[in-house]
Each structure stands twice: as structure tokens, then as C-alpha cells.
Amino acid sequence: MTTRSLLILPGDGIGPEVMAEVRKVIDWLGAKRDLAFEVSEDLVGGCAYDKHGTPLHDDTMAKAQEVDAVLLGAVGGPKYDDLDFSVKPERGLLRLRKEMDLFANLRPAQCFDALADFSSLKRDVVSGLDIMIVRELTSGVYFGEPRGIFEEGNERVGINTQRYTESEIDRVARAAFDLAMKRGKKLCSMEKANVMESGILWREVVTRVGADYPEVELSHMYADAGAMQLTRWPKQFDVIVTDNLFGDLLSDLAAMLTGSLGMLPSASLGAPMENGRPKALYEPVHGSAPDIAGQGKANPIACILSFAMALRYSFDLGEEAARVEGAVEAVLAKGLRTADLLGEEGVSPVSTAEMGDAVIAEL
Amino acid sequence: MTTRSLLILPGDGIGPEVMAEVRKVIDWLGAKRDLAFEVSEDLVGGCAYDKHGTPLHDDTMAKAQEVDAVLLGAVGGPKYDDLDFSVKPERGLLRLRKEMDLFANLRPAQCFDALADFSSLKRDVVSGLDIMIVRELTSGVYFGEPRGIFEEGNERVGINTQRYTESEIDRVARAAFDLAMKRGKKLCSMEKANVMESGILWREVVTRVGADYPEVELSHMYADAGAMQLTRWPKQFDVIVTDNLFGDLLSDLAAMLTGSLGMLPSASLGAPMENGRPKALYEPVHGSAPDIAGQGKANPIACILSFAMALRYSFDLGEEAARVEGAVEAVLAKGLRTADLLGEEGVSPVSTAEMGDAVIAEL
Numbered sequence: 127m128t129t130r131s132l133l134i135l136p137g138d139g140i141g142p143e144v145m146a147e148v149r150k151v152i153d154w155l156g157a158k159r160d161l162a163f164e165v166s167e168d169l170v171g172g173c174a175y176d177k178h179g180t181p182l183h184d185d186t187m188a189k190a191q192e193v194d195a196v197l198l199g200a201v202g203g204p205k206y207d208d209l210d211f212s213v214k215p216e217r218g219l220l221r222l223r224k225e226m227d228l229f230a231n232l233r234p235a236q237c238f239d240a241l242a243d244f245s246s247l248k249r250d251v252v253s254g255l256d257i258m259i260v261r262e263l264t265s266g267v268y269f270g271e272p273r274g275i276f277e278e279g280n281e282r283v284g285i286n287t288q289r290y291t292e293s294e295i296d297r298v299a300r301a302a303f304d305l306a307m308k309r310g311k312k313l314c315s316m317e318k319a320n321v322m323e324s325g326i327l328w329r330e331v332v333t334r335v336g337a338d339y340p341e342v343e344l345s346h347m348y349a350d351a352g353a354m355q356l357t358r359w360p361k362q363f364d365v366i367v368t369d370n371l372f373g374d375l376l377s378d379l380a381a382m383l384t385g386s387l388g389m390l391p392s393a394s395l396g397a398p399m400e401n402g403r404p405k406a407l408y409e410p411v412h413g414s415a416p417d418i419a420g421q422g423k424a425n426p427i428a429c430i431l432s433f434a435m436a437l438r439y440s441f442d443l444g445e446e447a448a449r450v451e452g453a454v455e456a457v458l459a460k461g462l463r464t465a466d467l468l469g470e471e472g473v474s475p476v477s478t479a480e481m482g483d484a485v486i487a488e489l
Numbered sequence: 490m491t492t493r494s495l496l497i498l499p500g501d502g503i504g505p506e507v508m509a510e511v512r513k514v515i516d517w518l519g520a521k522r523d524l525a526f527e528v529s530e531d532l533v534g535g536c537a538y539d540k541h542g543t544p545l546h547d548d549t550m551a552k553a554q555e556v557d558a559v560l561l562g563a564v565g566g567p568k569y570d571d572l573d574f575s576v577k578p579e580r581g582l583l584r585l586r587k588e589m590d591l592f593a594n595l596r597p598a599q600c601f602d603a604l605a606d607f608s609s610l611k612r613d614v615v616s617g618l619d620i621m622i623v624r625e626l627t628s629g630v631y632f633g634e635p636r637g638i639f640e641e642g643n644e645r646v647g648i649n650t651q652r653y654t655e656s657e658i659d660r661v662a663r664a665a666f667d668l669a670m671k672r673g674k675k676l677c678s679m680e681k682a683n684v685m686e687s688g689i690l691w692r693e694v695v696t697r698v699g700a701d702y703p704e705v706e707l708s709h710m711y712a713d714a715g716a717m718q719l720t721r722w723p724k725q726f727d728v729i730v731t732d733n734l735f736g737d738l739l740s741d742l743a744a745m746l747t748g749s750l751g752m753l754p755s756a757s758l759g760a761p762m763e764n765g766r767p768k769a770l771y772e773p774v775h776g777s778a779p780d781i782a783g784q785g786k787a788n789p790i791a792c793i794l795s796f797a798m799a800l801r802y803s804f805d806l807g808e809e810a811a812r813v814e815g816a817v818e819a820v821l822a823k824g825l826r827t828a829d830l831l832g833e834e835g836v837s838p839v840s841t842a843e844m845g846d847a848v849i850a851e852l
């Protein structure tokens with residue numbers, strides 16, 4: 127029998143609430159589909175700091191390295207705003223990404239037809255939107271050295287270093303081209319090669335990798351123009367590949383186009399492990415939303431869909447993934463809405479748990 | 490008599506065409522309002538490279554340092570795509586910004602009521618929108634050292650350096666607070682202090698400067714959240730201050746929200762000169778649009794409004810600036826559209842020159 131090990135890190139804020147709904151899906155798969163998962167759970171972010179004085183304990187890090195997939199809720203909250211940089215909740219997440227070497231962050235921006243009117247963009251601009259942003263996640267200005275705040279003359283200077291090697295660009299480019307091959311065979315690479323040498327190298331390496339994918343139509347765009355074009359007519363894109371920092375902004379922008387942040391999952395993938403599965407971490411795009419935490423108002427769908435991505439990318443259970451995704455769409459089509467998705471006439475919100483239960487009922 | 494000296498750098502692509510329409514406004518001010526300008530003209534960008542082998546000749550640079558204001562059209566074009574980084578058209582623009590020390594880039598994102606339907610966003614999200622982005626323009630990753638492409642082991646690495654001193658942050662923050670005082674007294678500062686030490690210093694210095702402006706309501710936002718919030722509900726903002734690279738993306742995003750890029754001006758201001766006027770360069774936000782260059786299709790309004798900003802910020806002619814802006818609004822309200830603004834029923838486009846003439850007629 128295949129084992130499927132999963133480490134669940136609910137984290138802070140609404141993390142535990144939305145993760146409880148994912149548990150229902152996991153249980154359903156075990157009971158009804160005979161798909162067992164070995165699930166362990168641990169702390170990350172502010173709650174880990176509260177207990178251990180660090181946002182990610184070494185034991186948790188070690189566990190994350192051993193499992194087939196990590197599922198993370200969200201980290202952070204105002205309570206931790208004044209902590210030192212080195213122990214902020216985000217450092218836990220960044221350490222997971224870096225030490226697991228999860229270089230390819232897959233961020234689908236998909237507009238659910240039932241929710242298209244929630245977008246601030248016109249319906250025809252976003253309905254049917256389905257793009258995938260591949261963001262480099264383990265290098266660039268997030269991790270480059272030197273970094274810090276230094277004395278210089280009689281003042282201080284804040285320094286960070288944007289830094290990309292050819293092989294770092296090569297591997298994320300390949301991940302993006304592979305995805306493009308499975309989708310619309312169109313890839314747009316974004317950088318600022320007109321201003322940054324790291325962007326020049328980026329463009330050169332992506333172009334070189336493109337020679338191995340003659341079927342994929344490759345284009346390049348400056349990241350500022352990319353932000354504009356995503357806003358103007360996002361459907362012109364299929365797959366976008368970009369660096370860590372541009373990817374942070376552009377994928378959030380793309381997510382917001384869909385109008386329903388509470389719906390969007392993400393996968394962060396690394397190199398294959400011995401068992402052939404990639405190192406992997408899955409998390410919703412939304413944050414920890416401390417303002418609504420503990421009130422049953424959170425939308426669990428992004429976290430459920432993140433688990434669906436795990437089924438697809440880590441456990442080779444594409445059919446089950448599609449089943450979960452289908453159940454989510456069906457529930458939305460029936461008009462169920464959590465509090466983040468209000469505004470339609472005659473709709474009153476369901477709770478986090480009710481939404482989870484509805485997905486299970488649909489399954 | 491006051492002298493008013495102006496260096497005009499039409500640049501590449503549609504630059505010369507749109508600048509020709511600004512000339513009409515300058516002539517009108519001379520003839521009808523008795524406001525004389527000493528105008529000289531020179532090359533920047535690709536056309537300067539063609540003639541001198543450099544995108545900005547030293548003589549032009551020296552002239553720019555002496556005049557009261559520089560007015561620039563646009564630079565770049567596919568013809569120059571394969572030039573070496575050091576002589577690309579953009580380097581001419583970046584050299585002007587750096588050597589004139591134009592640290593505060595003012596980018597208004599204003600939605601003209603007559604044009605609100607051109608936005609990809611819903612009318613109620615953008616109509617009446619009027620925000621101002623203040624982008625730091627002479628430091629950060631655009632200019633930080635070390636930079637370049639280096640050999641490392643058996644591969645190359647692309648490096649750029651994000652770098653901000655306290656005084657660099659201080660001066661652009663003051664420019665933004667000063668503007669906020671003249672507007673809605675609300676300032677939002679954007680960085681990635683959760684990931685970058687340069688962002689931590691940024692936030693600290695902006696907060697400190699804020700103590701000198703107790704009337705201004707100051708907030709901070711991570712730049713990725715900023716991209717989201719600009720897309721979701723841009724009217725929540727009044728003035729935004731951010732660094733060079735984030736400002737590049739965010740101001741382009743904000744510009745695109747308005748739906749009419751051909752309408753948006755910008756001002757880049759430095760320290761006061763001996764005569765009390767700030768060093769200044771004005772340019773439209775749009776690019777050189779080589780695909781439509783020379784066809785009379787370009788929209789001259791962004792360049793005309795850039796000149797209006799020059800009247801206001803360099804020549805203390807706020808009333809004349811308002812007059813020009815009013816003429817532009819009136820012409821739009823009458824339904825005149827250049828080719829970039831088509832789609833309304835029964836509207837056929839006017840040429841670049843016709844649009845310029847209509848503005849003059851309105852004046």
C-alpha cells in the first residue's frame with residue numbers, strides 16, 4: 127500500500143478554522159474512497175513563537191523535510207508586529223520555502239463564473255479567466271546577501287541584494303515551460319531587463335530554455351508593463367514566469383482580479399524526492415485575517431483547493447483533485463457564500479463549517 | 490522680467506508628434522498671455538544614440554542642468570532592443586534622473602469622467618479617482634552597487650542592489666507629506682518590511698518624518714497588499730509614497746486603472762536651484778509607442794498635461810496650469826477622441842494635431 131504523509135501547519139488567525147474544513151475532506155477520502163493519509167500537525171508562525179520563541183521549531187522543519195506534502199494555513203497577526211525581524215511569523219514560512227528548496231510557486235488566478243461579479247473589473251474582462259503565475263520562490267531579493275541595516279558615515283543604510291544564478295533561473299523556467307505544455311502553450315516571462323542586469327540574465331536564460339520547448343510561444347515583458355497588461359486584459363496570458371519579488375506583487379494583483387481571494391490556492395514545489403514526489407508545500411493565497419479569526423466567518427475554499435492541488439501534484443490523484451474542485455464549483459453555483467462573498471441580493475452568509483460541510487455533501 | 494527656460498527633448502517614437510502639440514500651447518501662452526519661454530530642443534534616447542553613439546550627449550546633460558525645466562517625450566523602440574545595456578535609450582532617461590537628482594517622481598492617477606468607461610474596472614470603482622503616487626526616483630535597485638553579471642564557479646550570476654540611506658528616504662517622504670498636506674491629508678507608504686531590511690528602514694524613517702506632519706493620517710502597507718488594494722478599491726488612497734522599483738510597478742498599475750494611459754502626465758522633481766525653482770523633468774507616463782509612430786494617431790494630452798504640471802511646479806503658474814487642464818477636460822467632454830480612445834458608438838478619431846488644435850481653440 128502506498129503511504130501518503132501530510133504535515134498540517136494551521137498557523138495563525140483563520141488558519142486553524144479553514145484547516146478544520148480540510149480535515150473533513152481528508153476524512154471523507156479515507157472513509158469513502160479508501161485513500162488513507164498519515165496526518166501529523168504542528169505549529170508555524172506566531173503560535174510557534176508563542177510556544178518555542180521561534181516561528182519554526184527545528185523539529186517541525188525536520189518533519190517538513192520528511193513528509194510527502196506540507197499543508198499550511200496562514201501566518202502572522204498584529205500581536206507579532208513588533209517582534210524582531212528574525213523571529214517574525216513570516217520567517218517561519220520563508221524558512222520552510224528556503225530549506226525545502228521550493229523554487230516553483232504555482233499561483234493559479236482563476237475566476238469562478240458564479241463569482242465573476244465580485245471582481246472590481248468588468249465581467250467580460252475577468253469571466254473565464256484562467257492564468258497560472260509561476261513565481262521563483264527561493265532566491266532573489268528575498269534571500270540575497272549582503273542584507274541588513276548598516277551604519278554609513280553618520281546615517282544608516284538599508285540594503286538587500288537581488289541575486290539570480292543561471293541554474294536558479296533555468297530550473298524555474300523549466301517548471302513554467304512544463305506547465306505551459308500542459309495548458310495553452312503560451313509563456314510570458316517578466317523582469318526589468320531595461321534597468322536590472324539580473325533581469326538581463328533572466329531573459330537570456332529563459333530564452334535559452336525555450337529552445338527545448340519549441341511548441342511553447344514565449345514572450346517577454348517588463349514587469350511594470352506586465353502589471354498594466356494584467357489589469358487591462360488579463361486573458362491575454364496563459365502562464366507567466368517571474369522572479370520572487372515581482373511574483374509577489376504580480377500574483378497578488380492577478381489574484382485580486384478574480385475578485386475572490388478566499389478562493390485561491392497555491393502550490394510551492396521543489397525537486398523530486400527519493401520516492402519521486404516533489405518536495406511540496408500548499409497554502410491558500412489569503413492571509414491570516416486576524417480581524418475575523420475565530421468567528422466562523424472565514425472562507426475555507428482556498429485551503430480546500432490547496433489540498434486539491436496537493437492531491438494532484440504530490441499524490442498523483444488528479445481525478446480526486448478534480449472531484450474536490452467540482453464539488454466546490456457546485457456549492458458556489460448553488461449560491462452558498464461565506465461572509466467574504468456577500469453583496470448579492472437575498473444571500474445570507476454560511477459559516478466556515480457550513481461551507482466545509484456543503485462541500486462534503488456535494489462530494 | 491522673469492525668464493522661463495525650457496529644454497524640450499522629444500525623444501523617440503511618438504515623442505516628436507506629441508511634443509509638437511505642446512509647442513502650440515507654449516506659443517499660445519506667449520501670444521495670448523504674454524508668457525514667454527526660452528525654448529531649446531535636443532536629442533535623447535535612440536535618436537541621440539543614432540547621432541552621437543550615446544543616448545544622452547554630455548552637452549545635453551549640461552543644458553538640462555541649467556534650464557528651469559526639462560520636458561521629455563518618450564524614449565526607446567525595437568530598433569534599439571539589441572544595443573548594449575550601457576547605451577540603451579532608457580539609459581539616457583535614467584542619467585537625466587540621476588544627475589539632476591530628481592528624487593521625487595509625482596504620478597497622478599486621475600480618472601477623467603468622460604473616459605471612465607475605458608477602464609477595465611467597473612465605473613463606480615474608478616470614476617472620480619484622483620490619487621497621487623510619489624515614487625523615489627534616484628536610488629534603490631535602479632542605481633545600487635554592486636550590480637552586473639558575474640562569473641561564479643561554472644555559471645553566471647546576475648546581481649543588483651537595493652539600497653536606501655536614511656536621508657534618501659527622508660527627503661522623498663517629506664515631498665510626499667507636503668503633497669498630502671495640499672490634498673486629502675492621507676498618506677500610505679508601501680514597502681516589503683516583512684521581507685526586506687531596506688523596507689524596515691523605509692518604514693521607520695517615514696514614520697519619523699510623519700511626526701513633523703501631525704495632520705496627515707499615515708498608514709503603511711506591504712507592496713503586494715498595495716497592488717491588491719489598488720485593484721480592489723483605489724479610492725481608499727490619497728497620496729502613496731514608495732520606492733523606485735515598487736513605484737515603477739504600482740504607478741503603472743494605478744495609471745492603467747484610469748483606462749486612459751494617453752492622458753497621464755508625470756513630474757520628477759529635485760532640490761531647489763539658486764532661483765528657488767526645483768530641478769525638474771516632466772514627461773508623459775506612456776511610452777514611445779513605435780507601432781503607431783509617425784501616423785498622427787498618438788494622443789498628445791499626456792504630454793500637454795505634463796507641460797501643465799511644469800507650469801504649476803516649475804513656473805508658479807498654477808492658474809495657467811488649471812486653464813490648460815480645463816481646456817483638456819472640455820475637449821474630452823465634447824467627445825473628441827484620438828485613436829487610443831475609441832469604442833464609443835458613433836465616434837471617429839481625430840488626429841494628434843487635431844486634438845492639439847482643439848485644446849488651443851478651447852483655451
Ligand SMILES: CC(C)[C@H](C(=O)O)[C@@H](O)C(=O)O
Nearest residue numbers: 216217219220374683684713
Ligand atoms: C508573508 C510573506 C512573507 C509572503 C511573501 O512575501 O512571499 C506572502 O506575501 C506571499 O506571497 O506568500
Ligand SMILES: CC(C)[C@H](C(=O)O)[C@@H](O)C(=O)O
Nearest residue numbers: 320321350579580582583737
Ligand atoms: C523606461 C524605464 C527605464 C522607466 C523605469 O523603469 O523607470 C519607465 O518604466 C518609467 O516608469 O518611467
